[in-house]
Every structure is written in C-alpha cells, then in structure tokens.
Amino acid sequence: METLFFYLLLLVAAAFLIFYFKDSLYSAKKVKIFKDIYEKYPYYFIPQKPVKWFDFTGLMNSFRMVSLSADILSIIDKREMQTALGKDTGRELIENNCDESEEEFWFDFIADTGDGFDATTSVFYHLTRDSYTYSFKNEFDRDVEHETEIKLKRGSVLVVGGDLVYPVGSEINYRDRFKGPLRLVAPDTRELGPILIATPGNHDWYDGLSAFFRLMCQRSKISDYRTVQNRSYFAYSLRKNVHLMGIDNQLLGDIDIPQMTFFTEYVEKISKGNDVNHVILLIAEPYWYNYDIKDRHKRRQRMDSLEYIIRTMKEAVRKLENSNIKSEIIFDVVLTGDIHHYSHYKLNENAKGYDKEIKHYITSGGGGAFGHITHFLKDEIKLPILQNTTTTELKYELDGKYPSKEKSGKKTFWNLIFFMINYEFTVLLFFLSSIVACIFCYSDSLLKWLILFVIPMVFYFIITKVTSAECSEEEQWKSKMMRGTLFVLSFCIQLWVFAIFPEYSGVIFLKDSHLSFVNQVKDFFNVPAGNNYLIAQVIISALLQSILFGWYILAGYHLFKFYVTEISSGKINTGNKNFLKFKITDKEIVIYVVAIRKTYQ
Missing domain, CATH: 3.60.21.10 (Metallo-dependent phosphatases)
Incomplete structure (x- = not known):
C-alpha cells in the first residue's frame, strides 16, 4: 500500500x-x-x-x-x-x-x-x-x-x-x-x-x-x-x-x-x-x-x-x-x-x-x-x-x-461538445479518475467508497465559487437545487463506472487484457486480481464527467439564465x-x- x-x-x-x-x-x-x-x-x-x-x-x-x-x-x-x-x-x-x-x-x-x-x-x-x-x-x-x-x-x-x-x-x-x-x-x-x-x-x-x-x-x-x-x-x-x-x-x-x-x-x-x-x-x-x-x-x-x-x-x-x-x-x-x-x-x-x-x-x-x-x-x-x-x-x-x-x-450550444473544446479540462479529469481508480482497486475499507466523492466535490466547489452570493432567495434556491443535482449525477457516474460497469459480461472487448503492456504495468504496481477494466474505467469516467459538466452549464443557463460567463468562456x-x-x-x-x-x- x-x-x-x-x-x-x-x-x-x-x-x-x-x-x-x-x-x-x-x-x-x-x-x-x-x-x-x-x-x-x-x-x-x-x-x-x-x-x-x-x-x-x-x-x-x-x-x-x-x-x-x-x-x-x-x-x-x-x-x-x-x-x-x-x-x-x-x-x-x-x-x-x-x-x-x-x-x-x-x-x-x-x-x-x-x-x-x-x-x-x-x-x-x-x-x-x-x-x-x-x-x-x-x-x-x-x-x-x-x-x-x-x-x-x-x-x-x-x-x-x-x-x-x-x-x-x-x-x-x-x-x-x-x-x-x-x-x-x-x-x-x-x-x-x-x-x-x-x-x-x-x-x-x-x-x-x-x-x-x-x-x-x-x-x-x-x-x-x-x-x-x-x-x-x-x-x-x-x-x-x-x-x-x-x-x-x-x-x-x-x-x-x-x-x-x-x-x-x-x-x-x-x-x-x-x-x-x-x-x-x-x-x-x-x-x-x-x-x-x-x-x-x-x-x-x-x-x-x-x-x-x-x-x-x-x-x-x-x-x-x-x-x-x-x-x-x-x-x-x-x-x-x-x-x-x-x-x-x-x-x-x-x-x-x-x-x-x-x-x-x-x-x-x-x-x-x-x-x-x-x-x-x-x-x-x-x-x-x-x-x-x-x-x-x-x-x-x-x-x-x-x-x-x-x-x-x-x-x-457549443457546450454540447464541451468535453472536446476544453480537452484540457477533460485531461485533468482523466488524472483525477486515475487516482480514484487506483485507490478504489487497492482499498477494501470505507476509503474505497469515499474516494468516489472526489470529482463530485470538485465540481461542487467550482460551481460554488462562481455563484453570486448576492442573488434573491428564489435564485439561491434554484442554484442550490442545480448544484445538488450536479453532485448527485456526478456521484452516480462514479458509482456506475467503478462498481456496476465491471459486472457486465457484455463488455469483454473493453478488458485491459486486450493491451499487453497494460498487464505489465498492472503487475509492476501489484494491482489486485479482478480489476480487469482499469483503463476503460478511467477513460469513461473522465469523458462522462466532462460531458456532464458542459451539459450542466448549458442547462443552468437555458433554464434559469445562470452561468452567463461560464457558458460564454467555454x-x-x-x-x-x-x-x-x-x-x-x-x-x-x-x-x-x-x-x-x-x-x-
């Protein structure tokens, strides 16, 4: 460890x-x-x-x-x-x-x-x-x-x-x-x-x-x-x-x-x-x-x-x-x-x-x-x-x-492909997902599940920092609802990718064994047996989270006219x-x- x-x-x-x-x-x-x-x-x-x-x-x-x-x-x-x-x-x-x-x-x-x-x-x-x-x-x-x-x-x-x-x-x-x-x-x-x-x-x-x-x-x-x-x-x-x-x-x-x-x-x-x-x-x-x-x-x-x-x-x-x-x-x-x-x-x-x-x-x-x-x-x-x-x-x-x-x-509507336009943001999520994947694989304690909250918390923190503190009570309620929805959806993605996705038998083509060098890397790091989708999990997590973030900003703008600067700078x-x-x-x-x-x- x-x-x-x-x-x-x-x-x-x-x-x-x-x-x-x-x-x-x-x-x-x-x-x-x-x-x-x-x-x-x-x-x-x-x-x-x-x-x-x-x-x-x-x-x-x-x-x-x-x-x-x-x-x-x-x-x-x-x-x-x-x-x-x-x-x-x-x-x-x-x-x-x-x-x-x-x-x-x-x-x-x-x-x-x-x-x-x-x-x-x-x-x-x-x-x-x-x-x-x-x-x-x-x-x-x-x-x-x-x-x-x-x-x-x-x-x-x-x-x-x-x-x-x-x-x-x-x-x-x-x-x-x-x-x-x-x-x-x-x-x-x-x-x-x-x-x-x-x-x-x-x-x-x-x-x-x-x-x-x-x-x-x-x-x-x-x-x-x-x-x-x-x-x-x-x-x-x-x-x-x-x-x-x-x-x-x-x-x-x-x-x-x-x-x-x-x-x-x-x-x-x-x-x-x-x-x-x-x-x-x-x-x-x-x-x-x-x-x-x-x-x-x-x-x-x-x-x-x-x-x-x-x-x-x-x-x-x-x-x-x-x-x-x-x-x-x-x-x-x-x-x-x-x-x-x-x-x-x-x-x-x-x-x-x-x-x-x-x-x-x-x-x-x-x-x-x-x-x-x-x-x-x-x-x-x-x-x-x-x-x-x-x-x-x-x-x-x-x-x-x-x-x-x-x-x-x-x-x-360029935010529909936010994950492509802001590829550096997606790559950053790739590194975060790599850390999450490693800890999730190695740990059998409570930490294994707590680590799934990392990216949802990062998203929540980013959105909270750009949210105006001088809005009306109605806007505050809507903002909290939107941020809560983002947090839940982000956690659901993490839960599905790392806990549910590997149990499917129909995704054998995504196994790490298709790439010979991956097995060598896993052996070098002593990755526990049974973690057969490590690379796919990291990539899918990063892509889905980046897509979610871009779509969240798009939805927040068109529903409530939030995030004007964020949707403009995307x-x-x-x-x-x-x-x-x-x-x-x-x-x-x-x-x-x-x-x-x-x-x-």
Whole structure:
C-alpha cells in the first residue's frame, strides 16, 4: 500500500507540473519591436494566446482570484492610501493640448482588453488610427436605402474601463498583453500625443493594484499615449459643463470614504462655476443586468453602490443652496465594461423627468477578451430613480446590442461538445479518475467508497465559487437545487463506472487484457486480481464527467439564465469586438459604436 501511495504522489506531482508549465512550454517566442517611430529604443514582449478558463491554469487562477477578492483584498484596500498621492486638478485633459477644437472634444472608450494577442492588437489597430470613414443608416430614417458617411476622429483621450489584462494584473502581463500590442500598432511619435486614463477592473485588482499603479499613476508614456492620473479613480472636465468621472468600486461593489470625498469635493467645485453640469459616469460593472427593483431595500444588490454614489453627489450639490449657490448635476450616461459585449439600455424620452434622470446605461467590454453572449439580455429593465429613496421605477429599453441575440443563442450550444473544446479540462479529469481508480482497486475499507466523492466535490466547489452570493432567495434556491443535482449525477457516474460497469459480461472487448503492456504495468504496481477494466474505467469516467459538466452549464443557463460567463468562456470567441467613440460639444454627447466582426490572425 505504501508503494501505491508513493507512485500516486509522483503521478499527482507530474500532473501538476505538466499542467502548470504547459503554457510556458508552448508560448510564442519573444518579439522585438521599437517604442518609437525612429526605431531607436527596442522593446521586447511575448505575444500571448487567449486565456483558457477551463484548463488547469485557468481554474487555479480563478480559484486564487476569487479567494483573494473575497478575503484578503477586502482587508488590504490600497484605495484608502491614495490620498497621499496628490490630487488631479480636473483640467488635465483640456489643458494638455487635448482640446484641439473649440467646437468638439473626442475621446475613445475601450474595456476588457489585454487577453489574446490577435484580438487585442486588432482592436488597438482600429482604435489608434488618426481617422477613418464610417458608414451608417440615419437612426431617424431607417427606410432610406443610402447610408450616411461620417469621419470618425482619433480620440484626444483613450479611456480604459477596467481589466487592462488577463488573467491577473502583473508586470509581465501588462508588458505582454497590453503595452506590447499597443506599442506595436501605435509607436511613440515623439510628439505630444493623446492621453491614456483608466479605472481598474477585477483582474487588475487581484494583485492589490500594485502593477496598475506603476502602469497608470506615474505620469509616463505608453506607446504614443501619456498617463496623467494620480489615483485609480478620476474626475476630469471635457468641456466647460461636461465631465467624465471614473469610479473605482470594483472591490465587492464598494466605494471607500476618501474616494467618495474626492468626488463630492469635485462636484462642489464645478457647481460653483456652472448652473448645470452634465456627467458621463464610468463604473466597474453593469449592475443593472441582474437588478430586481422589487427587492430594493430588502437585500444587498450591486446597484446599491451606484445609487449611493449618485445620491451622495447630488446631495452635496443641493447643500450648496445654503450658501446661495444654485446648481444642478445631471448624470446622462452610465458607462461600464466587465461584460464582454455591447449593450445599450435607453430611457424612454416620454418618461417623467427625462431631462433630470440617467438616460443611457451602456456596456462596452469588447476590447479583446472572450466574448460574452447577449442572448440573456432583457428587452426591458426597470430601475429606480437613483437620486432618492422612493421605489418609483423607470423603464429602460434595450436599444442596441452586439453581437446579436440570435448568434449568441446559437453559441451556447457549443457546450454540447464541451468535453472536446476544453480537452484540457477533460485531461485533468482523466488524472483525477486515475487516482480514484487506483485507490478504489487497492482499498477494501470505507476509503474505497469515499474516494468516489472526489470529482463530485470538485465540481461542487467550482460551481460554488462562481455563484453570486448576492442573488434573491428564489435564485439561491434554484442554484442550490442545480448544484445538488450536479453532485448527485456526478456521484452516480462514479458509482456506475467503478462498481456496476465491471459486472457486465457484455463488455469483454473493453478488458485491459486486450493491451499487453497494460498487464505489465498492472503487475509492476501489484494491482489486485479482478480489476480487469482499469483503463476503460478511467477513460469513461473522465469523458462522462466532462460531458456532464458542459451539459450542466448549458442547462443552468437555458433554464434559469445562470452561468452567463461560464457558458460564454467555454468556447473562446476572438471575433465580435467593439469600442466606443465619444464626440462632446457644448450642446450634445454623441456616441459612436464601432464593431469589429473578425480579428487579424
């Protein structure tokens, strides 16, 4: 028995080493480019493949990141230390030769970039062109056959709405997945180029923002872009009465007190100079997707964070009336990434108080990471008036999405062959099944039956880690029912494969004796007699368990709209990317959506 456990330990160690280092063994070679157009300063980086979330490395990263975000990072919150880093004036964008036109201000928005080299570079290439022509049909006259052509300018500012790199923010990942691709398509021109600002996403947060600070908060130059921000959040003027605010509330949807003070002081300052101020608000996640207005004030929802932020800033402006300062702040657009598609929820123009409320909720996370489906999006959502505590609801209609719901719905059925697409996940189950088979063969104690619970427990653990803790009671009940069903079915597979299957006489063709070398291996390990289907049991167990896991995610999505991220990341889609271009004038905010169907290879 001791010999068995020795070889099992060797098997486990070898499996871990192979899976952990396989990405390094098969990674691309280091590439030499130049930081500037004059090719004086070389820069080296390694183009990366898209992150596979269901291989060994992806699962380990997910476990580590979710555990850190839930436990350690909530205690070690570096945002509270940023007050010592100095304050921005709020005029950095319009005072750094960004406002070249007296009539309009352009900025670009991208989020969830820095994944695979092909997709990231494709988006960066289109994003960094000086200008290009874009054709579209007039929104107010769709029946007209001809298309209108407009010229889109390169933004004077590039705003990144979180998740600059995957799977975790680090010096190496920022070099290979963000700075390298950006410098390749937009080398430094040695001129006063556009400005780059960013808020961190959850993947930037997983190292405690250390690498993010070094990248974005040192007033340096990345490619042809300059960084100007001092903190992980910002507030800048775009025009005299139009402002951009970037909130860092990625950590559990929470905002720290010093950060909230920063924004209240900013709105107080701009309110003293303008009667009306319009704001584009950038936040961490699209909290409106799963929001249930019926549960407002009954349970914690991430939308509560946005509600608190907006209400606090509006209250700060109202208090200025005590000093005879009458002003108003209007949040016209709430912008985010995090979910890797484009969607736009628009307030009905006939809604009461339309001019005072948030008019647009926009998600644009198509910067290069795997694509999220849009199939789950509701055609209409109901959200509260965020500036007060009443339960009055506002109806927002889904005005745009990319890719289409039809295409996204078809994509979900790739999970029928999950075990083939994510073959590395299946191989991981093969190693687990090998350990289960060995112990089941050798042991006659209770351990023989307890070992059959290993894979069901692994599945239960994985699903529990990706399940939201802030869902309704009904969703919690459904989730527990689904997880329980997965556990039972997985155990039934193990029980059938290892206890019932060998008793059938009609499967002689699957016996180990058909492979001569197998008998030699079994003799070497002193496998007890009577275990005639060891190889078949291992293979069948791994295949059936992998099929079950893929089908479980498919069923969970189509029955209850669970596991949107998991069903989207099961098959990596390198196409269907998007970014936004904003044109700001003193009278309007115009938003152009640029969709990229295919990426360069």
